[in-house]
Amino acid sequence: MTRQVHLAAHFPGVNNTTVWTDPTSGSQIDFASFEHFARNAERGLFDYIFLAEGLRLREHRGRIHDLDVLGRPNTLAILTALAAVTEHIGLVGTLSTTFNESYELARQLGTLDLLSGGRAGWNAVTSSDAFHGANFRRGGYLAHADRYVRAAEFAALSKALWASWQPDAIAADADTGEFLRPDAIARVRHDSRLFDVDAVFDVPRSPQGRPVIVQAGDSADGRDFATAHADVIFSMHTEFDAAQQFYRDVKGRLAAHGRTEDSLKILPAATFVLGDTAAEAAERSREIALAQVRPETAITYLEQVWNRDFSGYDADGPLPDVEPDTGPESAQGFANRHAAVRARIDQLRGIATAENLSIRELIIRITANHTFVGTPAHVAAEIDRYVQQRATDGFTVVGHLSPHGLDEFTDRVIPLLQERGSYRESYDDGATLHDLLGLPPVDAATPVPAGS
Numbered sequence: 255m256t257r258q259v260h261l262a263a264h265f266p267g268v269n270n271t272t273v274w275t276d277p278t279s280g281s282q283i284d285f286a287s288f289e290h291f292a293r294n295a296e297r298g299l300f301d302y303i304f305l306a307e308g309l310r311l312r313e314h315r316g317r318i319h320d321l322d323v324l325g326r327p328n329t330l331a332i333l334t335a336l337a338a339v340t341e342h343i344g345l346v347g348t349l350s351t352t353f354n355e356s357y358e359l360a361r362q363l364g365t366l367d368l369l370s371g372g373r374a375g376w377n378a379v380t381s382s383d384a385f386h387g388a389n390f391r392r393g394g395y396l397a398h399a400d401r402y403v404r405a406a407e408f409a410a411l412s413k414a415l416w417a418s419w420q421p422d423a424i425a426a427d428a429d430t431g432e433f434l435r436p437d438a439i440a441r442v443r444h445d446s447r448l449f450d451v452d453a454v455f456d457v458p459r460s461p462q463g464r465p466v467i468v469q470a471g472d473s474a475d476g477r478d479f480a481t482a483h484a485d486v487i488f489s490m491h492t493e494f495d496a497a498q499q500f501y502r503d504v505k506g507r508l509a510a511h512g513r514t515e516d517s518l519k520i521l522p523a524a525t526f527v528l529g530d531t532a533a534e535a536a537e538r539s540r541e542i543a544l545a546q547v548r549p550e551t552a553i554t555y556l557e558q559v560w561n562r563d564f565s566g567y568d569a570d571g572p573l574p575d576v577e578p579d580t581g582p583e584s585a586q587g588f589a590n591r592h593a594a595v596r597a598r599i600d601q602l603r604g605i606a607t608a609e610n611l612s613i614r615e616l617i618i619r620i621t622a623n624h625t626f627v628g629t630p631a632h633v634a635a636e637i638d639r640y641v642q643q644r645a646t647d648g649f650t651v652v653g654h655l656s657p658h659g660l661d662e663f664t665d666r667v668i669p670l671l672q673e674r675g676s677y678r679e680s681y682d683d684g685a686t687l688h689d690l691l692g693l694p695p696v697d698a699a700t701p702v703p704a705g706s
Contacts (some may be wrong), residue, residue: 256642256675257642257644257647257679258641258692259638259641259647259648260343260519260521260641260648261298261521261648261649262301262303262346262488262521262651263291263295263300263302263304263650263651263660264303264306264377264523264651264652265304265306266282266291266648266652266653266656266657268493270546270551270621270622271525271622272546272614272655272659272681273542273545273546273654273655274656279656280655280657281656283325283327283658287656287657288332288335288657290657291656291660292340292343292657294661294664295343295660295664296340296341296342296343298660298663298668299662299679299680299681301343301648301687301690302343302344302346302373303345304347304488304692305329305332305346307326307328307347308326309353310385310386310388310389315557315563316556329348329671330363332618332633333346333347334369337369342373342685344375345373345375345687346374346376346468346687348379348679349363349376349378349379350379350380350381351379351401351405351408351409351601352380352387352403352405353387354408354441356407356408357415358645360412360415360455360457363376363465364415364416364457364460364464364465365457366465367460367462367685368458368459368460369529370508372460372461372462372463372686372687372688373687374466375465375467375468375485375687376465376466376467376468377469378403378409378467378468378469378484378489379471380401380471380502381401382396382397382400382401384400384513395612400448401475402470402471402475402478402479406479406482406692407444407448407449408449408483409467409483410483411444411449413452414442415453415455416465417440417696417697418441418442418454419438419439420435420439420459421458421607422435422438423435423438423458439454442454442455448575460686462687462688463688463695463697465687466486466488466691467483467484469484469487470487470488470489472489472491477503477504478507480504480518481513483520485518485519485688485693486518486691487504487518487580488522488523489521490522490523491511492522492524497522497646498518498643498645498647501520505518511596514694517694519648519691520689521646521650522646523650523652524637524649525625526626526651526667527539527624527626527627527665528628528629528630528662528667529629532628532629532632534631539624542622543618543622543623544618546618546621546654547617547618547621549614550569552569552617552618553565553569553690555621556573556574556617559578559595559598559599560576560599561581562576562578562579568613569612571612573602573613580595605619605620607651629668630666630670632665634670634671637667637671638671638674641676642676651663676692681686689700
């Protein structure tokens with residue numbers, strides 16, 4: 255049986271894949287950009303659009319990072335506005351489990367899910383660093399080991415809140431119209447070291463039961479969280495053998511949680527470059543990569559790894575032969591931090607030596623090595639191969655232009671996937687995001703409280 259390809263569309267913006275110097279590049283904050291991207295993804299029958307979010311403008315050596323100079327509007331506000339100008343496509347946003355509270359975020363996502371007819375999704379991310387934490391009263395208080403402890407409780411509590419309304423909680427009466435059945439709403443209690451909640455949720459159940467949960471971590475803790483709580487994994491494994499190994503590992507963990515293979519979709523990030531011939535595509539890929547990684551971008555990348563000033567180095571020269579600055583030896587966690595940085599530097603030097611790469615060529619190699627490069631027929635065949643051979647369930651497609659980065663893919667690759675019989679030709683009326691992804695229905699039973 256032919257497996258169906260699932261595709262998500264990642265809005266290009268605050269990342270190093272977007273080429274801002276291209277004359278066709280648009281704004282990353284103008285709503286018209288978001289609207290064009292969402293409408294185009296819906297024209298391509300994608301499962302959902304996917305927005306990243308940062309809680310603070312990035313800085314490097316006391317300066318705002320050049321990718322963030324225009325700001326980063328709130329994800330939920332954007333998705334709510336997009337719900338009004340689209341009809342079918344899912345709406346997934348990145349929101350932190352560290353710097354949000356479960357009841358408040360569950361209420362916001364539940365509202366978007368209800369008003370959009372069951373199209374909302376949540377990319378649950380963790381953070382323990384003081385840089386982002388400085389924006390919040392708690393600062394960077396959360397110990398690194400607690401990131402996924404809090405995330406797991408956050409997800410379980412959110413699920414309990416969303417499930418606390420029975421499907422028949424709102425009833426109809428010929429004389430009085432709609433009315434609420436209080437006995438069909440469960441009180442949710444959760445008391446732990448990280449949460450203390452005693453709540454009666456005030457947002458009715460959406461048509462899909464709850465928002466889809468996406469997860470993007472790749473650590474052992476991240477994989478455990480995904481197999482226990484997530485519906486989709488946004489992974490970084492795009493090389494075929496590595497992707498297939500990741501697929502087998504994660505899917506193999508599901509049975510321990512009473513889940514089936516189809517209950518969790520794996521959609522790694524994938525970039526693409528198209529051409530009428532393989533040679534044309536390869537040349538375009540080279541040109542785009544050079545635009546994505548300017549000399550100053552390459553030097554900045556190294557400075558962030560080494561924690562040193564490399565402004566005097568030539569980006570077209572070799573890697574610096576100096577030791578990193580990992581902080582004072584007396585600082586807590588120095589040994590682990592130093593070992594991790596050294597391992598990363600050794601990895602970079604190994605690649606640069608083996609392939610005889612300059613600084614800029616190395617950074618292109620590790621940050622702008624496009625996933626699929628070739629004719630539309632080649633790209634469609636490769637995407638299909640990954641899915642049919644169970645290396646992925648599909649991809650999260652990342653273009654290099656804002657907001658037109660998806661246009662060419664929609665026009666030239668989607669029809670070929672449809673011809674192969676592995677991609678939908680229309681949306682079903684009333685389909686929720688769970689339906690689009692082919693996920694099992696959400697259990698409508700009254701939940702057990704998330705914790706005590």
